[in-house]
Amino acid sequence: MKMKNTIKNKFFKHSYFSKNMNKKGELGDIIGLKETIFLILNIIFFVILLSFAYNAGSRAFVYEESYAKQIVSIIDNSKPGMNILLDVKEGLEVGKENGIKLEDTFKIDDKENKVMVRLSSNGYMYNYFSDYDVKLSLQDNLLLISIGEKNIYNEK
C-alpha cells in the first residue's frame, strides 16, 4: 500500500495537475476549477476551428464552380439528342439555405454559350464551346441536361 502511494506521489510530482492536489488527495481537488474552465475553453476553440475548416468545403462557391464545370464538360462531351441527369441534391440544399429560388440556380445563356450556377448571391459562370441547343431543367434533386441541334450556325 505504502509502495503504491509512493509511486502515485512520484507520478503526480511531475504532472501538470500535481500542484492542485491537496493533502487528502480528494478527486475534486486534483483538477482545479480554473484548469477545467481553461481546458473547456481550449476544446471549444479547437472545435470551432475544425468545424470552420470542415464547413468551408461545403460553401456555396465551391459547389457553384464544381457544378458549372461539370455541366460544361457534360455538354461538350455529348451529342445532339442526348439527355443527361446530374445529381445536384447537395447544391440545391446549399442554395435553399442561402434563399436562392430553384429556377435561378441553374441557367444557360445560349447566346454567350455560358452555364450559370447560382447557389448564393454570387454565382459562377463557365463557357461551353459546343454550338448546341442546351436546356436545363430540374427534376426533384436531379438536373436534366437536354442536348439538341441548333438550327443556325455561324450567324453570331
Place this chain on the structure above:
Amino acid sequence: MKNKFFKHLYLNSNINKKGELLSVWWIFVLAVIALGIVIGVSVYYSAEVNINLVHADILGNRIAKCLIQDGKILYDMEKYDFFKECKINKKLFNEGDFFVKILINYDDKIIYDKNYGNSAYEKDCQILEKISSKSNLRCVKKKEIAEYNDKEVVLEIISGINQEGGRISLTNE
C-alpha cells in the same frame, strides 16, 4: 536570464502560483493558430480547379471525330468549315480563350495547315510541352492516321484552352 524569460510564458504561469492560465500570451498563440487555419483554408478553397486540360482533350476528340469517319477524312479541307461541321461556337473562338491547329502530313510534308482561334497560343503550347507553367493554358496534341484523297496521311490536331470562369453578381443578369 532564463527564469526571467519563462516568467512570462504560459507554461510557467501554471507552475507559478501568481500566473494566470488565460494569459495574453496564450490568447496570442490561439489567435495565430486561428489565423493560420483560416488563411490556409481560404487559400485552398479559393483556388480555381483547372479543367482546361480535360476541356482541350474533349475539343480535340470532337474535331477528330467530326473529321474522320471509318478511317477517312470526309471533307475537302480547302472548303472545310470547321465551326459548322464540328458544331463549335465561332464567337467564342474569336474572343481568344480557345485555339485549334489542324495539320495534315503526307510523307513528312505538310499538305494542310490551319489555325483557328487565338494563334498566339501555338507557341505557348509548344513551350508547355517542354516546361510546366503556372499559366492557365492547357494544350492537347492528337495524332490520327487517316485516308485523304486516296493517300495515307497523318492528321495532327492541337487544341488549347485558356479559359477562366467568372463570378456573377445579381446585377449581371
